[in-house]
Amino acid sequence: MPNRVLDHARIPELPNPYFGKVRDCYDLPDNRRILITTDRISAFDRILAAIPFKGQVLTQMARFWFENTDDICPNHVLDYPDPNVVIGKKLEILPVEIVVRGYLAGTTSTSILTRYKKGERVMYGHEFPDGLRDNAKLAEPIITPTTKAFDGGHDEPLTADEILSRGLLSQEQWQTVSTAALALFKRGQEMVARQGFILVDTKYEFGIDADGTILLADEIHTPDSSRFWLAD
Ligand SMILES: Nc1ncnc2c1ncn2[C@@H]1O[C@H](COP(=O)(O)OP(=O)(O)OP(=O)(O)O)[C@@H](O)[C@H]1O
Ligand SMILES: [Mg+2]
Structure with missing residues (x-):
């Protein structure tokens, strides 16, 4: 049987490579970036394996969501030239990952359920009842x-106040991305509810283009960036 797994997409001719846990990315002319979604699967910040066609499924799911949310927030996509590939505007990715959560869930050290069970009642600047x-x-x-840990580091929890006091984002940038993220999440929850799912939590990345506009980057409402439950 032929090998149907795209476990990497190395193109030595292309400049400024970044090999993420899932995507292999390069610059293209005219302020564009090519993001090739491989079949690699990562969990807990480690690459675990590669699964045939996972990269296509991921790219097409992200495409569905980008196309169904661009009335709420403009995104980086310029073209989908191949089932695994997005050509995006080359952005300066903001140094904060915008995680939105609808439920007290999760298993990692940054998850609110893990921290709640340890007795914490103030997390990420939010108060939680007993x-x-x-x-x-x-x-x-x-x-x-x-924080957005570049080059494979681990992300650290932040509060809105810390984002501003550390100068990670301006007040205006935080206002823009937090408003967009909550509206995107609401759209996602409503759409998956009609199919019998719950969008539990998700992560958005935003970046700034050459004109200074903030755009939704990376991917949206995929199983790599989100937790889904069956509603029943
Ligand atoms: N339009 C864009 N312009 C520039 N960089 C982008 C754009 N969209 C996404 N990125 C970045 O490209 C990379 C995509 O690779 P991948 O998703 O495999 O990374 P990751 O392993 O999830 O994240 P990281 O290694 O950055 O922690 C991410 O670092 C993401 O922030
Ligand atoms: Mg990623």
């Missing part, structure tokens, strides 16, 4: 931002 059960629905979706 007595919440595992995986309880939150009163409203919240943003639990983290």
